[in-house]
Amino acid sequence: MRPRPTSDEESKTMTSSALRNVAIIAHVDHGKTTLVDQLLRLSGTFHEKEQLVERAMDSNDLERERGITILAKCTAVTWNGVRINIVDTPGHADFGGEVERILSMVDGVVLLVDAAEGPMPQTKFVTMKALARGLKPIVVINKADRPDADPHGAHSKVFDLFDALGANEEQLDFPAIFASAKQGWAIEDLDDPRDNLNPLFDLIVRHVPAPKGKRDKPFAMLVTLLEADPYLGRVLTGRIHSGVARVNMAIKARHQFGDPVESGRLTKLLAFRGLKRVPVEEAEAGDIVAIAGLAEATVADTICDIDFDGAIPAQPIDPPTLAMTFSINDSPLAGREGDKVTSRMIRTRLMREAEGNVAIQVSETADRDAFEVAGRGELQLGVLIETMRREGYELSISRPRVLYRDDPKTGQRLEPIEEVQIDVDEEHAGVVVEGMSARKAEMTGMAPSSGGKVRIGFLAPSRGLIGYHGEFLTSTRGTGIINRVFHGYAPYKGPIQGRRTGVLISTGQGTAVPYALWNLEDRGFMFVNAGTAVYQGMIIGEHSRGNDLEVNPLKAKQLTNMRASGKDEAVRLTTPRVMSLEQAIAYIADDERVEVTPKSIRLRKALLCPHDRKKQSRLKDAS
Numbered sequence: 001m002r003p004r005p006t007s008d009e010e011s012k013t014m015t016s017s018a019l020r021n022v023a024i025i026a027h028v029d030h031g032k033t034t035l036v037d038q039l040l041r042l043s044g045t046f047h048e049k050e051q052l053v054e055r056a057m058d059s060n061d062l063e064r065e066r067g068i069t070i071l072a073k074c075t076a077v078t079w080n081g082v083r084i085n086i087v088d089t090p091g092h093a094d095f096g097g098e099v100e101r102i103l104s105m106v107d108g109v110v111l112l113v114d115a116a117e118g119p120m121p122q123t124k125f126v127t128m129k130a131l132a133r134g135l136k137p138i139v140v141i142n143k144a145d146r147p148d149a150d151p152h153g154a155h156s157k158v159f160d161l162f163d164a165l166g167a168n169e170e171q172l173d174f175p176a177i178f179a180s181a182k183q184g185w186a187i188e189d190l191d192d193p194r195d196n197l198n199p200l201f202d203l204i205v206r207h208v209p210a211p212k213g214k215r216d217k218p219f220a221m222l223v224t225l226l227e228a229d230p231y232l233g234r235v236l237t238g239r240i241h242s243g244v245a246r247v248n249m250a251i252k253a254r255h256q257f258g259d260p261v262e263s264g265r266l267t268k269l270l271a272f273r274g275l276k277r278v279p280v281e282e283a284e285a286g287d288i289v290a291i292a293g294l295a296e297a298t299v300a301d302t303i304c305d306i307d308f309d310g311a312i313p314a315q316p317i318d319p320p321t322l323a324m325t326f327s328i329n330d331s332p333l334a335g336r337e338g339d340k341v342t343s344r345m346i347r348t349r350l351m352r353e354a355e356g357n358v359a360i361q362v363s364e365t366a367d368r369d370a371f372e373v374a375g376r377g378e379l380q381l382g383v384l385i386e387t388m389r390r391e392g393y394e395l396s397i398s399r400p401r402v403l404y405r406d407d408p409k410t411g412q413r414l415e416p417i418e419e420v421q422i423d424v425d426e427e428h429a430g431v432v433v434e435g436m437s438a439r440k441a442e443m444t445g446m447a448p449s450s451g452g453k454v455r456i457g458f459l460a461p462s463r464g465l466i467g468y469h470g471e472f473l474t475s476t477r478g479t480g481i482i483n484r485v486f487h488g489y490a491p492y493k494g495p496i497q498g499r500r501t502g503v504l505i506s507t508g509q510g511t512a513v514p515y516a517l518w519n520l521e522d523r524g525f526m527f528v529n530a531g532t533a534v535y536q537g538m539i540i541g542e543h544s545r546g547n548d549l550e551v552n553p554l555k556a557k558q559l560t561n562m563r564a565s566g567k568d569e570a571v572r573l574t575t576p577r578v579m580s581l582e583q584a585i586a587y588i589a590d591d592e593r594v595e596v597t598p599k600s601i602r603l604r605k606a607l608l609c610p611h612d613r614k615k616q617s618r619l620k621d622a623s
Contacts, residue, residue, distance in 0.1 A: 019286055020208045021239065023087040023102050025126040026112035031142045035112065035181035036088050039077050040274060042184060042197050074225075074237065074288055076272040079201045085272060085288045089126070101224045101299065101358065103133050104315050105239040105288055108208030110200075111137045111158070115149035115178070118157040120421065125485045128165050133315075138207055139176040140186070140200065151178050151190060175207055211239075213285025218305035219243030219251070221291070222312040226299050226356040232268055232292040236303060239288050241312050243305060245269055246282045250306050253297035256314040261301055267293035298355050320361055320374035321416040321462055321486060324381055324585075325398035326350065327370035329595055331604060332509055332535040337597040338394035343369040346395065349388060360384070374403060376486070378466065382582045389581075389596050397585060397594040398606075402463045405489055414489040418465060420458040422472075423449050424480040429456065431475045439464030440493040459487060464496050467586030499589060502548040504541035505605060506534045514571045516555040523549065526576040527603060537608030539592065542577075550610060579603075591616075 024032045076085050087102050103109070109130045113119055119127075130137060139158050141151045155176055162172055177200055179186035186200040187193070225237035247269050253261035270277040270290040283289045297303060300314040328334075328343050335341050340349075347364075350371055354362040361374040375381045378400055385397060405414040420441065424432055433443060433456065441460035449455035465484060472482055504524055514530040524544040534540055534553055543549045579587060584594045584601050591613075595602040607613045 017210045018082050019211055020082060020084045020108070020204060021087075021106040021211055021286070021288060022084060022108045022110055022204055022208050023089055023106040023130075024110045024112065025089050025130060026123060026142075031112055031114070031181040032088055035110075035140070035142070035179075036075065036086060038181055038184045038197055039086065039201075040075065074272045075275055077274070079205065082205050084201075084204060087288075101315065103129055103135065104222065105224050106135070107211055108204070109135050109137045110140055110204070112140050112142045112181075113154050113158055115141050115144045115151045115154050116146050118150075118154045119161045120483055124161060124165070124419075127161065131162065131165050131167050131171055136171055136207070137174050138203055139174050141176060141178045142181050144178040144190070145180040145183060175203055177203060211286025213240065214242050215244060215284050217242040217285075218308040219245050219249070220302060220304040220308045220312060221245065221289075222314060223297060223299050223301050223303060228352075229292070234294060234297070235270075235290050235292050236294065236297055237288070237290040238303070240283060240285050242285050243308075244282055244284045245289065245291065247279075251293070251303055252306055252308075253294055254302045254304065254311045256300045256302070256311050258311045262294060262296045263306075264294050266291055299358050319403075320359065320376055321403055322377055322381065322400050323372050323374040323403055324400050325365065325370050326373050326385075327367065327396045327398075327593075329394040329396050329597065330369075331396075331538070331595055331602070331608070333533060333595075333597075333602075334394060337599040338389075338392050340391070340393045346388075346393060347371060349391075349393065353384060377462075378582065378585070382585065385585075385596055386581055389598055392598055393596075394598075395596045396604075397596055399588045399590055399592065400466050400585065401590075402461070404492070407491075413492040415492050416462040417459055417487045417490045418462050418484045419444075419487040420460050420465070420482065420484045422456045422458070422480060422482050423453045424456065424476050425452070426454050428476040428480060429454050432456065432472070432480065435468070435471060435475060436460060438497065439468060440496055459490075460484075461493050461496070462486075464493075467499075470583055470586065499587070500546060502543035502546055503539045503592070503603070504543050505548055505550045505610075506536060506538045506540050506554075507550050507552050507610070508554045509535040510554045512540065512553040513556045514573060515557040516553045517573055518571045519555075520551055520553065521574055523551065526574065527579070528553070529576050530573060535608070537605045537610075539603035539605065 024035060026032045074085060074087050076083055078084070087106060089102050111123070111127060111130070113123060127137070139155070141154050143149060144151045158176075159172065162174070177186050177188055178190055179197070179200065180194070183194070184197060185194040186197045188199055220241045220243060221238045222241060223236045223238045227235050227237075229235045245266060247266060249266050250263070251266050252263040255261055268291065269280055269283060271280045271283055272288065277290055291303065294303065302311040326346060328346065329341060340346070350362045350373060354360050359376050359380065363372045365372055373381065373384070375384070381400070385395065388395065402416055406412070407414055420436070422432055429446070436443070436458050439460060441458040441464060444457040444459055446454060446456045469482065472480055501524070504520065510533075512528050512530055512532045512534050517526055517528070517530055520526065520541065524542045526541040528534060528540045540551070540553050579601065581594070581596065581601055584603060588594055588603060591606050593604050593606050595604050605613060607616060
């Protein structure tokens with residue numbers, strides 16, 4: 001039976017004892033967002049005839065296209081008079097900055113684990129963060145209806161994972177429930193009737209503690225999320241640490257170390273109701289709210305009453321491990337497809353991103369037209385580039401490079417290491433082990449996995465994994481699954497061989513001609529088709545040998561006044577290799593760039609003039 005929905009008036013006057021704050025965490029594709037969809041449907045938040053799109057929480061276009069959660073989002077459902085604030089968090093470790101901040105807002109976590117796959121590397125990542133904060137998780141063994149599901153086996157593996165991560169006795173005594181988020185049921189015993197999600201709702205209310213916070217103290221809130229609203233300006237989301245927030249009250253902002261930022265008034269106070277944010281007049285300690293009225297406050301700042309002293313401690317964020325150079329597009333085709341091409345526009349956009357995403361760091365370089373952007377991994381930086389591209393920016397992107405450290409005790413060079421877990425058919429295991437070994441990876445284990453596959457674990461340098469995904473899919477014929485998560489820093493593993501082939505470089509500017517491309521096909525693979533605009537220094541293909549080769553894709557067939565004895569055969573070109581943004585970034589060498597525009601992705605040399613490239617090569621050889 002569906003509970004009676006609580007009215008807005010009732011929800012406004014709820015006390016903290018009738019409130020729960022919970023985050024849903026899991027590995028990618030284990031069903032977090034689908035579960036939130038079902039909780040929204042079955043909690044009475046929506047009328048039966050009201051349409052709710054699938055994966056409603058993934059509102060970003062990139063999230064829907066990629067099938068992953070990129071940005072953490074809040075929602076709220078009401079169950080038997082208790083309002084449950086739910087946060088859907090990213091499952092990919094590249095967006096770990098989102099996960100770490102969200103955990104500071106909640107009092108409990110729901111950990112989803114696939115009944116067939118069991119705990120995965122990124123399950124370990126998010127669980128480690130939750131356990132370190134002392135949160136007591138509820139474990140949901142999801143997809144228990146799969147034909148290859150092993151619910152009890154997955155349950156045992158979760159216990160082993162918690163134990164390995166140093167969970168205390170209370171955390172090891174976790175409640176578990178079996179579910180199918182897609183079908184909308186949850187049960188405590190596999191023999192129970194599979195009707196609805198009521199058991200999960202009841203378990204959350206029983207197991208997750210009510211938020212603590214003193215209402216009679218001055219108002220204080222830690223900012224966890226930041227977004228820009230065209231009507232409200234900067235909207236800051238966080239959990240109220242103490243006191244009561246009221247519309248139009250005087251407030252101030254402090255940095256996490258206590259330094260003042262600004263003062264102002266709380267012009268808008270928003271609470272979460274379903275997928276919407278609704279205006280409320282006041283909210284008290286323990287609630288998760290969004291406020292507007294400040295122009296400079298940002299993530300990790302404390303928003304508080306004028307009488308509040310100090311600042312709320314903010315959770316430290318793991319530092320970035322990968323960096324790229326974002327610079328202006330200085331190719332001859334610049335400005336033809338995008339309307340945001342200047343360094344000033346790019347700088348403003350990157351600084352805005354770094355302000356709201358604490359896992360990204362932006363710094364200026366010696367070249368005023370270029371910026372170094374550091375983040376957690378290729379996926380996170382790739383999403384940023386794709387987002388900017390869709391917003392109309394034109395960019396030139398360098399090859400990713402890892403960020404090294406020096407051991408403070410020994411002075412030894414340290415590099416980031418990733419934990420890699422690969423599920424692959426047994427027939428492809430040998431080539432995967434060989435490929436990973438060539439990238440300085442150390443195998444940590446091999447065991448049978450679900451679906452007749454073999455699960456292989458590695459510890460591999462991050463730099464060795466750049467560009468490996470495409471090679472992995474080719475060597476496993478598209479059947480392998482690879483998951484990776486940051487493990488830590490370790491001594492430098494030595495040189496790793498890069499791309500073994502050179503590239504074909506255009507010597508002129510114009511439109512590629514079919515006859516010229518046809519004559520170049522025996523030199524290697526083409527990246528462009530006939531009719532494509534090219535320019536000097538642009539990479540138009542891959543050379544079959546190890547050196548770069550300058551070629552002329554504009555050379556047309558010479559005409560004579562001699563009549564041919566037979567009709568000329570039509571030129572038939574091989575379909576060119578078209579790269580995605582991630583493939584292009586992983587493919588380029590250190591002296592190459594990816595030109596990114598709203599409509600095109602091109603490969604080019606960093607120095608377009610051949611004389612400049614020769615001069616740089618001589619200087620490099622001399623040094």
